[in-house]
Amino acid sequence: MPLPRFDRLPVDARAAILAVARAHFARDGKDGASFNQIIADAGISKSSAYHYFDGKDDLFGAVVADTADRVVAVLGLWTDVEAEDDLWQQVKAGATRLVAYLREHPDDHAVLSAQPPTHQDGQSWIHSLIANGRRIGLINPYPSIELVTVATMSIFQGLDAWALEQRDELDQFADVLVLFLSRLWK
Numbered sequence: 001m002p003l004p005r006f007d008r009l010p011v012d013a014r015a016a017i018l019a020v021a022r023a024h025f026a027r028d029g030k031d032g033a034s035f036n037q038i039i040a041d042a043g044i045s046k047s048s049a050y051h052y053f054d055g056k057d058d059l060f061g062a063v064v065a066d067t068a069d070r071v072v073a074v075l076g077l078w079t080d081v082e083a084e085d086d087l088w089q090q091v092k093a094g095a096t097r098l099v100a101y102l103r104e105h106p107d108d109h110a111v112l113s114a115q116p117p118t119h120q121d122g123q124s125w126i127h128s129l130i131a132n133g134r135r136i137g138l139i140n141p142y143p144s145i146e147l148v149t150v151a152t153m154s155i156f157q158g159l160d161a162w163a164l165e166q167r168d169e170l171d172q173f174a175d176v177l178v179l180f181l182s183r184l185w186k
């Protein structure tokens with residue numbers, strides 16, 4: 001992750017550096033991107049770059065984290081519902097927003113394809129979904145709700161990785177997500 005000096009930069013300056021880096025990583029891949037070219041195109045000196053990041057891997061981690069934060073923001077907050085159909089509708093709506101976002105932002109898609117998110121940021125949404133599903137009787141907590149939660153997180157991670165690799169399959173993402181979750185939870 002970035003060094004503390006990077007976090008002290010103005011928001012616009014941080015965003016500009018990350019945008020340049022994201023474009024390079026999306027175009028050239030993590031291994032093919034040149035740290036020196038990224039910092040030159042971002043308009044910062046090499047010495048400044050090393051005050052912000054330990055190197056290219058550190059910068060790539062910052063780009064992935066920033067991209068994941070923006071994707072989670074697109075997902076939005078979970079809103080509790082009272083009926084199963086409403087829950088599935090909200091899951092599909094969130095998945096549809098994510099797919100649309102990734103189509104509109106191919107650099108983000110490329111970065112996340114290279115390193116899918118870990119769902120740390122999306123855990124709040126998933127935990128709220130599970131709590132809501134359990135409250136309305138959709139989720140069977142047997143043998144334990146902890147195991148159901150871990151399995152649910154694994155489904156999200158697995159399907160995210162699949163969807164990011166199978167760009168042509170993105171339209172199916174919402175339906176496949178609902179299918180897998182409904183089979184797990186019953």
